[in-house]
Amino acid sequence: MTPAPGVFFVALPTRASYDPDNHLAEPGADALQDENNDLIGRIYETALSPGDWMDLLDTITGWTEDSPSGDANDAPMEVEQLIGHLERAVRSSAYMHALEDRTQILNSMYNQMPWPMLMLDERMRALECNPAARQALTQAPIELLPDGTLRFADRTLKEGLKRVHSLAAGRHTQLLTSQRDAVTLLCLPVKKSDAPGTIARVRTIVWVLAGHSVVTPSPESLKAIFPITHAESRLLHLLCKIGNLSQSAALLSISVHTARSQLKSTMAKLEANSQVQLVSQAMGHALVQAAQPPALSQTPEHTLTLPDGRVLSWFEYGDPSGRAVLTLDNLGSALPDHRLFDEWYRANGLRMILIVRPGYGLSTARADMEFRDFGPDIRALCHHLGLQRPPMAAYCGGGPYALCAAALHPDLFDRLGLLASTVPIEHFELDKLDRIHAMFLRIFRKDPRLFVLVGRLALRGVRRSPEKYLARLAKSLCPEDQAVLNDPDLLARLIERMHASHFQGARILIDEYIRMQHPWLVDLKQIKVPILHWHGEDDRIISIGSARGLAGDLPNARFRSFPGLGRFMIYKVWREFLTELLELPAQPAPKRQRLSATIDTR
Numbered sequence: 001m002t003p004a005p006g007v008f009f010v011a012l013p014t015r016a017s018y019d020p021d022n023h024l025a026e027p028g029a030d031a032l033q034d035e036n037n038d039l040i041g042r043i044y045e046t047a048l049s050p051g052d053w054m055d056l057l058d059t060i061t062g063w064t065e066d067s068p069s070g071d072a073n074d075a076p077m078e079v080e081q082l083i084g085h086l087e088r089a090v091r092s093s094a095y096m097h098a099l100e101d102r103t104q105i106l107n108s109m110y111n112q113m114p115w116p117m118l119m120l121d122e123r124m125r126a127l128e129c130n131p132a133a134r135q136a137l138t139q140a141p142i143e144l145l146p147d148g149t150l151r152f153a154d155r156t157l158k159e160g161l162k163r164v165h166s167l168a169a170g171r172h173t174q175l176l177t178s179q180r181d182a183v184t185l186l187c188l189p190v191k192k193s194d195a196p197g198t199i200a201r202v203r204t205i206v207w208v209l210a211g212h213s214v215v216t217p218s219p220e221s222l223k224a225i226f227p228i229t230h231a232e233s234r235l236l237h238l239l240c241k242i243g244n245l246s247q248s249a250a251l252l253s254i255s256v257h258t259a260r261s262q263l264k265s266t267m268a269k270l271e272a273n274s275q276v277q278l279v280s281q282a283m284g285h286a287l288v289q290a291a292q293p294p295a296l297s298q299t300p301e302h303t304l305t306l307p308d309g310r311v312l313s314w315f316e317y318g319d320p321s322g323r324a325v326l327t328l329d330n331l332g333s334a335l336p337d338h339r340l341f342d343e344w345y346r347a348n349g350l351r352m353i354l355i356v357r358p359g360y361g362l363s364t365a366r367a368d369m370e371f372r373d374f375g376p377d378i379r380a381l382c383h384h385l386g387l388q389r390p391p392m393a394a395y396c397g398g399g400p401y402a403l404c405a406a407a408l409h410p411d412l413f414d415r416l417g418l419l420a421s422t423v424p425i426e427h428f429e430l431d432k433l434d435r436i437h438a439m440f441l442r443i444f445r446k447d448p449r450l451f452v453l454v455g456r457l458a459l460r461g462v463r464r465s466p467e468k469y470l471a472r473l474a475k476s477l478c479p480e481d482q483a484v485l486n487d488p489d490l491l492a493r494l495i496e497r498m499h500a501s502h503f504q505g506a507r508i509l510i511d512e513y514i515r516m517q518h519p520w521l522v523d524l525k526q527i528k529v530p531i532l533h534w535h536g537e538d539d540r541i542i543s544i545g546s547a548r549g550l551a552g553d554l555p556n557a558r559f560r561s562f563p564g565l566g567r568f569m570i571y572k573v574w575r576e577f578l579t580e581l582l583e584l585p586a587q588p589a590p591k592r593q594r595l596s597a598t599i600d601t602r
Contacts, residue, residue: 036078039063040085047089047096050461054436054472057454061439064446079447086453093460116208118144121201124165125149128198133208141181142208154178161185165204175276175283177243184209184243186283209283216241217282226282232266235259239275240282299339301362304384310364312377315354318345324390325578326353326378326413328398331422331512333360333501335396336570337493344575353390355381357401359508360501370515372522375405379412393417393581395570397512400424400520403554407526417581418533420569423542423550424520432543434476444517455510463506466495478538478566490571524553530584531557534577536565558584 039059046056063082116133118126125148126133137144140153152158160176163169164187176185186207193199217225217240223233238248249259263275272278303313317338322345329335338345338352345352355378359365366373382390392413394402399421406416430441444451462469474485484490502508531554535547544561551559565572 036063036082039082043085043089044092046457046461047093050093050457051465051468053454053458053461054469056457057436057439057443060450060454061442064443064450079450083447083449083453086450086457090453090456093457118150118206118208119202120165120204120206121148122203124162124204127201137208141178141183154181154183157181157183157185161187161204161206164189173280175243175279184283186280222282226266227269228266232262232269235262236266236278236282239263240279243279245275301356303362304381306377306380310358310366311362312358312364312381313356313362314381315356317342317352317354318348318350320351322346322349322351323582324351324353324385324387325582326355326382326387326390326392328355328357328392328394328402330395331397331516332498332509333357333397334494334497335568336574337490337497340493340571341574348579350578353381353385356501357398359504359511361503365504365508365511369511370518371400371520372404372408374401375409375412378405379409382412389414389586391415391417391581393419393578394421395419396567397422397516400516403524403527404520404522406529406531407522407524410526410528413529414586415529415581415584416527416531417577418531419573419577420535420539420542420567421533421547421550422516423546424553425517426519427546427549429543429546432540432545434473434540436473436476437541440513441517444514448514448517451513452510455513456507459506459509463502466498467491470494477540478536478564480536480538480564480572481540481566481568484568484571525555527555529556530586531555532577532581532584533557533559534569534573535559535561536567536569537561537563539566539569541567 042056042059046053060082116136117130118133119128121127126144127148129137129144133144137150140151141157142153143151145151150158152161157176157178160169164174164176167189171189173189174185174187176187177183186209188205190202190205193202217237219230219233219237222228222236223230226233226236228236234252235248238251239245242248245259245263246256249256252259263278267273267275267278270278270281272281299315299317301313301315303311306312315338318341327338333356338354341352356363357374358369358377382388389411390413392402392406392415394417396419399418402413402416402418403421406413428441430438433441440451440455443454470485470491474482477485485494533547533551533554535542535544537544539547547561548559551557562569562573570577
């Protein structure tokens with residue numbers, strides 16, 4: 001698509017200080033030459049259709065190969081202009097991304113809540129409903145008919161909803177309870193929208209709360225969450241369940257006067273202005289407790305607050321009382337899914353501790369972090385868990401962190417395992433990289449700003465269409481890696497873990513890619529512990545030659561290569577790898593002394 005005059009062709013400066021979040025180039029230079037119109041059009045197309053970011057990456061890579069080389073401090077005029085267009089596209093994309101994220105958050109609430117939810121129009125018919133409503137509202141006491149009409153067994157409940165819906169009961173959230181059917185409606189009148197479409201027709205949102213054993217909070221839970229007495233919690237529990245103060249008092253064998261006194265005290269403590277508001281707060285707590293989390297969060301993510309205030313998180317798998325083994329996962333923090341190995345861990349008495357690196361999951365991101373900076377965090381976790389020199393088994397992008405920690409903190413691990421590890425930049429073989437990673441590295445070397453900007457567009461594309469990206473990536477990988485990405489279960493697990501790992505945003509991926517372009521500034525020959533180093537001979541991201549280059553830098557290393565295996569070899573050899581690692585003779589603990597590893601400062 002050729003860009004329209006006045007839209008894509010904007011004046012740009014020949015120099016600009018760069019901040020990918022805040023920078024906007026000012027007028028001061030001519031637009032790119034006409035032969036680059038297709039490239040500029042592709043940039044703005046990608047902002048609108050981020051799933052096509054790989055086509056943009058391909059186009060920019062071809063452009064960089066044809067244009068003069070230059071670094072960030074001496075970039076040609078065309079590079080600066082290209083960066084200006086990318087900045088504008090990123091800003092446009094970020095705006096749309098924000099709108100999409102807001103919609104996604106609302107949709108997650110809409111679809112994942114475990115209780116039925118209905119959006120009612122002016123005729124009190126359901127315009128939309130969530131899956132829980134379609135499953136639950138199939139018979140009395142409330143039935144959702146195919147045309148959206150609601151059929152109530154309790155006429156009083158229906159009339160109460162009509163009052164709320166017509167605003168006769170006011171604009172505030174209301175709780176309606178059927179005394180005979182044990183059903184509660186949480187009703188939210190909605191301010192009319194002037195936007196086009198269905199949203200303008202929504203008048204009331206209704207949550208149908210049935211089955212009080214699920215949604216009614218117990219007296220114990222109410223006392224635990226609110227600063228109330230045991231007697232007050234028992235009364236509040238009954239008010240949530242049946243809604244009537246006199247009946248609640250009778251069931252508790254207390255006078256109505258005593259019940260009113262307890263109600264007044266409870267309302268004061270919870271700062272509630274009415275019984276309805278009080279019950280709404282209590283029911284809200286019950287709803288939160290009833291919500292079912294996504295499958296991945298069934299494995300708890302534990303957290304530790306570090307001395308500097310950052311949070312470090314980790315997952316545990318296998319036998320809680322077994323032999324502790326630390327592990328670090330790949331770049332992107334999505335592979336492997338250790339739940340697949342959980343039974344094997346238990347059978348072999350292993351307590352696998354997956355450390356979540358800063359920026360992923362719940363672990364706080366750390367500004368300007370380098371690989372060598374992670375050792376103290378690992379030590380803090382070991383101290384917290386009472387671990388003395390556990391083994392470390394690092395996969396892929398976790399390798400650099402483990403290697404630097406072993407070199408700089410010789411008493412931290414008793415042995416080190418590296419599986420398909422990333423290597424220092426001096427060992428990278430650019431001509432052996434898969435197509436996508438090779439293009440990223442090429443534009444990074446042209447100008448790091450190009451990498452960051454294209455990367456930001458790419459992140460939105462991957463988040464929107466992860467299957468499309470992984471299918472494209474698979475084409476340039478070996479058959480064994482393609483089999484992993486073509487396996488529906490493994491692919492679904494990978495995408496699920498990607499979403500969970502990027503809970504704080506996916507920008508950490510760009511940070512880690514940039515980190516890999518820097519020298520590690522650590523003398524790996526200082527590592528004293530035994531090392532088990534395995535790598536696939538058909539790895540098309542970190543080549544076998546690159547892995548052998550790293551192995552040559554490591555003392556006490558047992559290197560082994562595997563024909564036919566590639567980047568995702570972990571699913572094939574992980575059990576065998578851990579078994580051999582744990583059979584290595586451990587290095588005796590060194591005496592604590594001043595660190596002798598060579599570290600250069602920047």
